[in-house]
Amino acid sequence: MRRHGTSRTTLTWTAVAAAGALALTACGDGGTKEPQGPEGSSAAAPRVELPKLPGEKLEVAAVWTGPEQENFTKVLKEFEKRTGASVTFVPAQDPIVTFLGTKIAGGAPPDVALLPQVGALVSAVQNKWAQPVGPEAAAQLDANYSAGWKKLGAVEGTQYGVYYKAANKSLIWYNAKAFEAAGVKPPKTWKELITAADTLSASGTPAVSVAGADGWTLTDWFENIYLSQAGPEKYDQLAKHQIKWTDDSVKQALTTLGELFGRKDFLAGGTSGALSTEFPKSVTQTFTGGDRPAAAMVFEGDFVAVNIAQTEAKVGEDALVFPFPAVGAKAPVVSGGDVAVALKPSKGAQALLTFLASADAAEIQAREGGFVSPNKAVDPNVYPNAIQRDIAKALIAAGDDFRFDMSDQAPAAFGGTPGAGEWKALQDFLANPSDVAGTQAKLEADAAKAYGN
Template identity: 90%
Template sequence: MRGRQGTGRTTDRTTDRTTGGPASGATGRSSAKRRTRARARARTWAALAAAGALALTGCGDGGDKKADPPGGATPAGRRVELPKLPGEKLEVAAVWTGPEQENFTKVLKEFEKRTGATVTFVPAQDPIVTFLGTKIAGGAPPDVALLPQVGALAAAVEKKWAQPVGPEAQAQLNANYGEGWKKLGAVDGTQYGVYYKAANKSLIWYNAKAFEAAGVQPPKTWKELLEVADTLSASGTPAVSVAGADGWTLTDWFENVYLSQAGPQKYDQLAKHEIKWTDDSVKQALTTLGQLFGRKDFLAGGQSGALSTEFPKSVTQTFTGGDRPAAAMVFEGDFVGVNIAQTEAKVGEDALVFPFPAVGAKAPVVSGGDVAVALKPSKGAQALLTFLASPDAAEIQAREGGFVSPNKAVDPGAYPNAIQRNIAKSLIAAGDDFRFDMSDQAPAGFGGTPGAGEWKALQDFLANPSDVAGAQAKLEAEAAKAYGG
């Protein structure tokens, strides 16, 4: 889930990152959006984005009606078979904290109940590869780790830490997952991971009362977003709450602008460092982002306030204070619901959502997620991967909110409200047509380290949005170092 997205940065990026220091750090991460239009199979993520927005703002599918499971779903009442593991002790590491960790613990409790094993959750720190390296060097690796970056999975395989998935977990993957999500969990054709959690990183959540007080509607384009921000600011409510203390949120801002403006081909090239960060397309995206970041009155607390705001606070301060919150909008994924639940606001009533506005021809859709990987060749580790690849596990956490699964066998009725349900439906309907979080594809030294690499360069850019050339130079220098030239 970056999480970066976290859920998922889904590490998922919800409450799934730990604080790394004054201008770095913090919680969070994790994918999906828009409510499906009419024909599920031909949908692109961009189309899904618009449809999802309608569902989320109340023009939905009839509220909380329980939907039929998608094709291929596990029949009701059927549960994945797990081995009995009496007396076995397992450790599971993830960069998750707060409600996200608590909700995942409920999944682990069910695994304990079914197998007789004892599972301990081990809070990890970013970058998780460094954390795991320390544990492995000390002779105490966790049995399973949930990694927030594709780059982290590649590093774990390169270092020979990761174990290939066993036949039982592979069977669950084959039955329940699309090819795109399976490929993300594979390295050089070998399946190592199970994408347990996904995140839609292209959503902007807003305070319905603040929008009503200012007389504005959800924007569909970047130009309209700036106009709405200007109206909100003039009404006395800053437009956006930016979690600048957590650098991963800034990478998500950049990626959405870049994907929509530069297009998917350039996005893929930049993700692989096949083009440099000094490319003119990066200049255009940073200049566009600077139109928002450069307006002190648009940001809750201005640039300095944004740089001291961590992800959980960026959400909660948007949904407290009635029609006069600290800000009217907050950008991040579906997992924001976990943090909204810490306020008095109700998702679907006080807290609504719209797709990230189109900067170019199409609105962007960026996904993230957390991949579960076995680090020990044990029966218990493989059993846990099998469980996490089943709909059984995902449905437990889905009921708690702030969670979306890429598992197509999950019953949509497990999601607690129409917003989460439609995000999940859109994710499944999109099939393999999505772009994964760019920073999560990068080496951890560039795309996943608090206070360093892309995170720090974009924090410096938030502090001084007029210095586009300087930001590009820093980004390229850090990328060249991380990618090896």
């Protein structure tokens, strides 16, 4: 599982917060599925024409694992059915740029890769790996995507990518029974979150399940706090390294995050437990154990629903969600996305991009849950419950008013590499939240090296 898998985009839409306040904390239809056509496919006729590719073999690489990979495989099966091609999913490792570089150096690049970072797309273009999208895929983009999403898939004015998947990463999912047992209500501000965490932990259930073994989740914690506290202008500057990580605004955000990370009793398994917990477990342990789970809350995007589905909890009933609380004047909304890019100049690769840019493909995976599409032609009724439906509607309603996740904008060496850069610095911070200055110094040294300034 990776970020959104998302990838990881920062959306400054009031619509999301409004939808969250209205619908996220209590959705009556829970996990109710919408009517579907035969074998779970859309009842509607296909809306995109694809070429016949009998006997053609394609490989698609992504960093997705588990249910996310399984659900995407269903999309690839439909592509095979319509074209006659054979498609193999190739599991990739982080950083995906390094993984692809090895494959390309060995003369065996995948036909298409789904990149979870803007920086990875730029690197693929600079390395002359990526192929511009063809006219058929471009037509789907023009019909189905806002200008902002198309721009994210372009480099220096040329369209290279199709944003197949998006994610709202400013959500805190909670165990309804644990909240009820402790008499806690969903908080709207950071101060209220800390108070709720104190009450929950005092009741015998640690407040938060933190996936500290996966550094990308820690960047998302920081980014939500920073966006709300420092504001969008500072956020943009830090994302481009126009201000240093030693800036006072970073100090304030880390100090705020330390109010949560610094309380061992707030964390499932304490500090050591948080550092050893990978993302999937951070979710599943929050929604097992009835009203005495390992933790009452877990922070991450809409894709958390995929992991909740691996438990007995039902989204909308046992598992509820509230927007990330406001630290400053406005609640933040950080999102992410995965961009599909052709790495071979083949008819099959372009056909797959065309399919991934269509509502046909997105609706297949949307039905499975834990997936949000930026494709405005997707029927919102295909989402499996009201929570995910409202998240998707808010994403589309945002139009072009969004930014991309900060760490995904950074060079992969800083913002997307396990055991290095921002991921490692924030893991060290989780281990010792009192060392704000040391964390800042490490972040700035790594950023300066990666950005080359």
